[in-house]
Amino acid sequence: MLNNQVVLLLLVFAFLQVSLSLAAERQIMQPRVPANKLVAAQALTSPLADSPELVEKGKALYNGKGTCFNCHGKSGEGDGPVAAGLDPSPRNFHNQDFWRHRTEGEVFWAIKNGLSGTGMIGFDGQLTDEEIWAIIQYLRSFK
Numbered sequence: 001m002l003n004n005q006v007v008l009l010l011l012v013f014a015f016l017q018v019s020l021s022l023a024a025e026r027q028i029m030q031p032r033v034p035a036n037k038l039v040a041a042q043a044l045t046s047p048l049a050d051s052p053e054l055v056e057k058g059k060a061l062y063n064g065k066g067t068c069f070n071c072h073g074k075s076g077e078g079d080g081p082v083a084a085g086l087d088p089s090p091r092n093f094h095n096q097d098f099w100r101h102r103t104e105g106e107v108f109w110a111i112k113n114g115l116s117g118t119g120m121i122g123f124d125g126q127l128t129d130e131e132i133w134a135i136i137q138y139l140r141s142f143k
């Protein structure tokens with residue numbers, strides 16, 4: 001009988017841990033691009049040469065037409081005005097683990113197509129491919 005109670009307590013504890021971790025950023029090492037699209041997405045590379053002008057263009061789009069700041073924050077820390085209501089939380093672009101575990105192609109895919117089941121909507125049709133690449137160059141400046 002005692003053993004059963006211990007098992008039950010452990011289960012409750014495990015459940016609480018899971019619920020707590022769900023209210024934060026999702027596990028970063030897990031790729032966000034669906035498995036059947038991952039290889040193609042990872043191979044995408046920016047056609048634009050990096051330059052200070054491109055970063056400035058990306059910044060203007062991030063804080064303007066792209067509306068990214070609403071969730072990811074002006075600081076890029078994932079703390080925009082809309083972020084508090086979102087589960088999982090928006091990505092914090094200062095997180096080095098994020099940049100270690102994504103190719104730029106995956107980042108591009110996520111911005112273009114969105115991540116289903118999260119607040120991250122796709123921007124296909126609202127931003128051109130070149131605009132998305134410019135924003136990615138700005139996101140890198142948070143590294």
Ligand code: HEC
Nearest residue numbers: 026032066067068071088089090091107110111118119120
């Ligand atoms: C309505 C809120 C919202 C807006 C607006 C938004 N995002 Fe996101 N974004 C999210 C959330 C939530 C996640 C986390 C999804 C997850 O953990 O799977 C996310 C994740 C991401 C990621 C990480 C993808 C990955 O592979 O982990 C990138 C990159 C990103 N967003 C870029 C952008 C850019 C660029 C814009 C503007 C063009 C933008 N987001 C606008 C909510 C938003």
